[in-house]
Amino acid sequence: MTGHGFDAIDSLLSSVTEQAALPGPGVRRELRERGHLSRAQVAKALGVSPSTVSGWESGRDPSGEVRTRYAYLLDGLAAKFTPQAPAVEDDEDQADTDPSPEDASTEAAPEDDERADDVDVLAVPEPCVLCGNPASHRIDGFAQHLDPTDCRTAPAAPVPAAAPAEPATDADVVTAASRTAVVPTSAPPVPARAARTSRPVSRPTAQQKPRGRAFQEESGPGDLIVQAVQAALSEHGGDVEEATAALVKRAIPDAMALLDETRKGGRYDVVAHPALPKILHKQTSKGADQVWEARPKWTRRALPEGAHEVVALDMNAAYLSALKTHLPIGQLEHSTGFDFDRRRAGVHLITPPVWEHEDVLPNPIGNRDEPGPLWVTEPTLRLLLRLSGPKHRLCGPPEIHESYTSGSTEGLLEKFRTTLTEARAQALAEGDEVTLEYVKAMYSKFVSTLGESNYNREIYRQDWMHLIRSQAFANLWMKAWKAHESGLHVVRAMGTDELHVIGDWHQVFPEGRGVTEVKVKDAYTVGTEPGDQTGEGK
Structure with a gap:
């Protein structure tokens, strides 16, 4: 059958x-x-x-x-x-090669679960990637001190020549609970890692890169950008417009590949799709979540008497600069009360303070008509706390009711940001508009597709998207404050990158296309005639 x-x-x-x-x-x-x-x-x-x-x-x-x-x-x-183990001829030789119980306990005793994944005991000390002094352990493949205090107190001493290791950065998100320890228990200890072939074993001191910024190999993440541009130009026969269009179209997956490349050597894994609280989910299919980004859309109510020239300034690469912000490392945890911890970041339900300077400066929380509590991001909260502090005294402190936060760092996307910044600066210096548009598409689309997007399935971090955007808004507000304090009249503040001022702005902002510079977007005249008091141009 x-x-x-x-x-x-x-x-x-x-x-x-x-x-x-x-x-x-x-x-x-x-x-x-x-x-x-x-x-x-x-x-x-x-x-x-x-x-x-x-x-x-x-x-x-x-x-x-x-x-x-x-x-x-x-x-x-x-x-x-894996090294080839020598043949064991008798029990006496075997006893010599097996680690003693004391040695085994030393290898298998990392200080905490977070480090249990990749802690090796070094036979020969190597320079710590954080302080440069001799370290006896390797964590995630990089020589480091297990105790942070050793980095501050360990005396500098010469160590045997070894390849400088790359630093373990905070550029990744921890998921230590899901890791498995890999410390050997019966096999001989793994020997110290050989020097990378792209670096000599030792270097003259004058050629070493300064500490204080991430070490990068000679062929670093920026090469991905160079190679992509060269390939696009070659594929399209040197046609700049077609090559640019092709690069912009693939900017999202390329940005994710670059992000992954810049995380190499990091101590933590990125949680691409964490569980997020309900306030960070869209309330309807086409609606928004409950987080307020504090986007400014402000126009000065009254201008000084007389006719004035207003200059609209464009802040370059606003989202690129905003990548340096406090981002949550782990899954957001709920808490209540005013307990504000600068080591954590997330979103907060607050009652904002009264703002009494609307005539000359925009409200830091943006244009909001509804009174009462609202959910704001970390950059907005930190800005309000700063403005309520003893240095500014511009408002009262915000009242925090509850928060969703996690341990945070400003360095999570730092290598990603610096790679894009350097590529942008190089493109400007060489007049390379193809690379310039490609880089702009990478960082802007990276931010805009971090949330619920059909264009980026690699990572879903609605909280990061809100925080980066809000950081850009906070950066613009601080530029408005700088202009106001320098004697300029702030006329408008719009979105993340547009500031309209009256006065000699060259004394306040450097002009150019660099990340720290501004460029003129428009200029118009306003006066005391009817219809001009709102700052509208003629």
Whole structure:
């Protein structure tokens, strides 16, 4: 009978194949990093997204054919880095090679669960990537002191020549609970990592890059931008317009690949799709969530007597500068009361203070007609607290009712930001409008698609999107305050990058196209005639 009996069972058994074995999540990440491969490179080779690779390195397992390909890659990497153990001839030799119980306990005793993933004991001390003094442990592949106080107190001393390690940055988000410890228990300790082939073992002091900013290899993330532009121009026969259009079209996936590249060597994995509180979800399919971004749209009510020339200034790369803001590292946690912790960031339900300077400066929370509490972002709250402090005394302190926050850092996107900033500056210096438009599309679309977007499935961080936008608004407000304090009359403040002023603005803002400079967008005359008091141009 068809479909029954032993033949059917044999057919069913033949269709079942054993899944390829995979090492633990921590080992997967260690092998990738030892091979100096980014998640974007691995993802491209396997036909998946970088966030999928991040998930595999955090505890999720692939299945089917992609699992087989992933196992093949990891086996190949393990074969390159696993040293061949010498043959054991007798029990006495074996006893010499096995670590003693005391040694084993030392290897398997990281200070906390967050570091248990990638802590190695170094046979020979290496320079700590944070302070440069000798360190006896390697964390996530980089020599560091386990105790932060050692970075401040350890005396500088010469150490055997070793390749300078890259710093572990705060540019990634922690998911330590989902990691698996990879400290060996019976195998011999893993020897210290060999120097990268792209660097000499030692360098003259004069050639070393200064501490205080992220170390980058000679071929760093910026090369991805250069290569993409060159490829687009070649593909389109040097046609600038067509090449630019093609690059802008692929700006989102390219920005995500660049972000992944700039996270190489980071101590934490980005949580691409965290659970977010209901206030950060859209209330309707086409509506908005409950967070207020404090976007300014302000026009001065009355102008000084007489006719005046108003200059509309454009703040360059507003969103690019705003990438440097306090972003939550982990999942947002709920709290109540005024307890404000500068080490955390998120969104806050506040009752804003009364603003009594509307005639000369915009309200820091923007144009809002409804009274009462509202949800604001970290940059808005910090701005209000700053303006209510002893230096400014422009308003009372906001009243905080409840918050959703997590531990935070300003450096989460710092390497991503500096890479784009340097590429932009180089393009300006060379008159390279193709790269300039490409970079602009990368950072602007990165911000705009962080939320619920059909164009970016790699990462969903509605909270980051709000915070970056609000930081740009806060930056514009502070420029308005700087102009006001310098004797200029602020006429308008619009969005993230438009400030209209009366007076000699050259004494306050440098002119140019750089990130810290401004350029003239428009100029018009206002006077005391009817219809001109609102600041409208003629």
